[in-house]
Amino acid sequence: MIHMKEVYKKYPNGVVAVNGISVDINQGEFVYVVGPSGAGKSTFIKLMYREEVPTSGEVIINGINTAQLKRKEVPLFRRHLGVVFQDFKLLPKLTVYENVAFAMEVIEEQPKKIRKRVLEVLELVGLKHKLRMFPNELSGGEQQRVSIARSIVNMPKVVIADEPTGNLDPETSWEIMRIFEQINALGTTVVMATHNREIVNKIRKRVIAIEGGMIVRDVDGGDYGYEI
């Protein structure tokens, strides 16, 4: 499903954010990516949905080598992934409803289906009553939930989430985790970068710990680590 081999990523300014990572994640797995701030978690995740291309090494997602994708093929590749971005990346000129619907319009879904499904996922993340509002009229946590709704609206094979609970209170966080567990139970692979010790320690899954761009720990059913 997700296969990385000796991946390095050096940014133009010289920072080596990913420094030789090899990892395999299978269909249906649930993986936490943990590590200190600036460790390279987001970069690791950006490599998966091909926002970044590795400087060397190979990243193979669903059997596709992201570095070899032609520019035209990238959007089609991304449609099989659902991504929650650390900075939400909502379209500021579109309403909550339109932001989520956009991901379905892109694959030219039928308008009727779009309407039904969007309302469904907005209900799921608890934002059905705010569907006419624009992102800058939402609280941080609400924006995050819109981003989450958008990531799952197309029922992708893989959901990649970068700190999906960073702006959420514990209760909402648990609700979101329940959603992720549900879609994972249906066979969707979930990869999730997080700082949330509570969640990682309670819902035990595979934990990949990154420090300085390298995997320092990879344990099935592991804990968050990093005790103080």
Place this chain on the structure above:
Amino acid sequence: MIHMKEVYKKYPNGVVAVNGISVDINQGEFVYVVGPSGAGKSTFIKLMYREEVPTSGEVIINGINTAQLKRKEVPLFRRHLGVVFQDFKLLPKLTVYENVAFAMEVIEEQPKKIRKRVLEVLELVGLKHKLRMFPNELSGGEQQRVSIARSIVNMPKVVIADEPTGNLDPETSWEIMRIFEQINALGTTVVMATHNREIVNKIRKRVIAIEGGMIVRDVDGGDYGYEI
């Protein structure tokens, strides 16, 4: 120090984000603001640094009624506050160093002093080695730390922080908390909206819980509440 009386805030779209809040915070206090996503924490905090003006009621900070400030006086008023924004609000075209220095240039500090002090606070938040980088070259946590550095660089009388640890790993979070405790020990008032149960429960301070725009709990040395 901070005095709010029957404050209401209704946004143009009709959402009532703060629904009758009265509260007093004294010089030197340390206050957590907790509550679910969308409860009105950020709005409550925006009222303090006058990004928003109350629809009714009065907000008095340092003896100044924010609603009565003339437009020209707002910047001068803000200089006595240090603010950490939930979405960082860094200047994208300025480097890390310049972003922090900007808050000191604004008060026309001597260049020599600026240099010394900026390096000092960047050291404090652990970003001295990244001072030449631009915000979009930083990880989420690093951007948050720049925002924190900027908020304390002028040694304000009040620091207002909206989820300062939202994008940070627990370890870095504790370091930031230690910084806040330090400046609080020196007499600075700290008001901090947070979702971090661990911190609130460990470093016991006054806790104000907001739900649906109203204060539902206000306990000195309280816990986070909201158990699952």
Place this chain on the structure above:
Amino acid sequence: MKYRTLQRHFRESLKSLSRNGWMSVASISAVTVTLLLVGIFALVMMNLNHFADNIENDVEIRVLIDIINEPEKMKAAEDKLIKQVKSLPEVAEVKYSSKEEELKILIENYGEDFSLYEQSNPLRNVLYVKAKDPQQTAELAKKIDKLDNTYDVIYGEEKVKNLFSFLNTGRNIGLVLILGLLFTAIFLIYNTIRITITARRDEIEIMKLVGATSSFVRTPFLFEGLWLGLFGSIIPIFVVSIVYHYVYNHLTPRIKGEMLQLLDVTPLVFQVNFILLALGIFIGVWGSFMSVRKFLRVY
């Protein structure tokens, strides 16, 4: 692309136009102002060119006719000459002026003194000849000179040469100016569209991150460009029509009978308006295309 997707893009483009508020207004008004400039300039240049044509067309050859003492023979000779001149391929117009008419003109120019010549007129009958292409005047004059019964052929050689050289230079400068203005207009509109689209580069980036193909991102922008061009050319079209109508109606009676005439309203205004509309839409769509392309390429 499915039909309903096209519909969606169409709807989106209108929504986006209104949600981008005054940025759209800024672009539209850039189009408006630039096209207004192009329109008025085109009217002026086309009329100036028309004036130049008029001036050129005013260049005449004066053919003095030999005097033959027998009136019948004279008449025959003159008729033959006129026929010959008319048959020359370069000739556009031939006008006969008797020596009596010539004398009247002379008296007008030189005073009543010449009245005494009304009894014994020393002047000759004259043919006024115009060339089809005024620039052929010199050539034509030579040809006529060779015909029988011409006494002298006069056309102000030096003056005509200078006039033509001057008018040609003027026309070239005009052409350069109008091309320059067109280029400028295209650049300015493109520039404005590009800046507004750049301000929205984040949007484009996000769309692509969510799996939108380039054409999916691009099409609403192209429609938007179309609206910019369309809405931007409305005012110029009205202004050009009304102003030229007004100027024409105001000036024509004043310069009636003069050498310099304004071009008629009907085909001119339609031509210019068509150019404005086409230009507006073309630059709007093309400018959007080029601007979006830049950001679609990234990643």
Place this chain on the structure above:
Amino acid sequence: MKYRTLQRHFRESLKSLSRNGWMSVASISAVTVTLLLVGIFALVMMNLNHFADNIENDVEIRVLIDIINEPEKMKAAEDKLIKQVKSLPEVAEVKYSSKEEELKILIENYGEDFSLYEQSNPLRNVLYVKAKDPQQTAELAKKIDKLDNTYDVIYGEEKVKNLFSFLNTGRNIGLVLILGLLFTAIFLIYNTIRITITARRDEIEIMKLVGATSSFVRTPFLFEGLWLGLFGSIIPIFVVSIVYHYVYNHLTPRIKGEMLQLLDVTPLVFQVNFILLALGIFIGVWGSFMSVRKFLRVY
């Protein structure tokens, strides 16, 4: 504001100019293109106006002098007339042309036939008079007519009136066009600056949130506007200078002795360049000021 703060703003403005990369380039090139237009248009209009002046100045009054049979008396009468005419306040220039010279001109225009009049010349001596302000020609002609020893005063009344009406209309159109162009130029540059600054409204908002006063936020933008105007007027200044130099050198020999003369390079090009520079800087600074103001006003 402290001096070092001003220095800081100065530095910031240059930094910002380069960090905003091609947005700055876009603004500068909008200034460049627009000023280029203004510059070339100004050159053309000023020369056309000069042409119009030349044409007007070419309007002459022909004064036919009475014939007195005694040459001495005639001479005295003519001298007196010339003196009288010269003393009229409206008169700019008086030229004397003997009847022999007049005959030469006549022969040139009407053919060799008139050679036979060389023996007994029926023409009169003539004074060619020009008015200081050509528009006073009619009035002046009347005055001269009343003097002694004038036989007739001719100046093509109808034609002159039409010519002046035409040239005045032309000049008014030109004035409207140049004002329109100036207005357009100001609008287009302002528009461009405004869009680029709007794209940076978040920056302004953040600065204010961090405690910057309006003037602290504004000043670097004003400096930036200054640079935009300054850098944007460099190319137009060079182009205007070089092109006009070239056109002048190229055309002047060809139209030597003609009625229509180009304006001299030296004062004209400096004047136009000064206008371009002043305009560029003014719009740059003013445009920035107005654009930033909008966002400073918010809260």
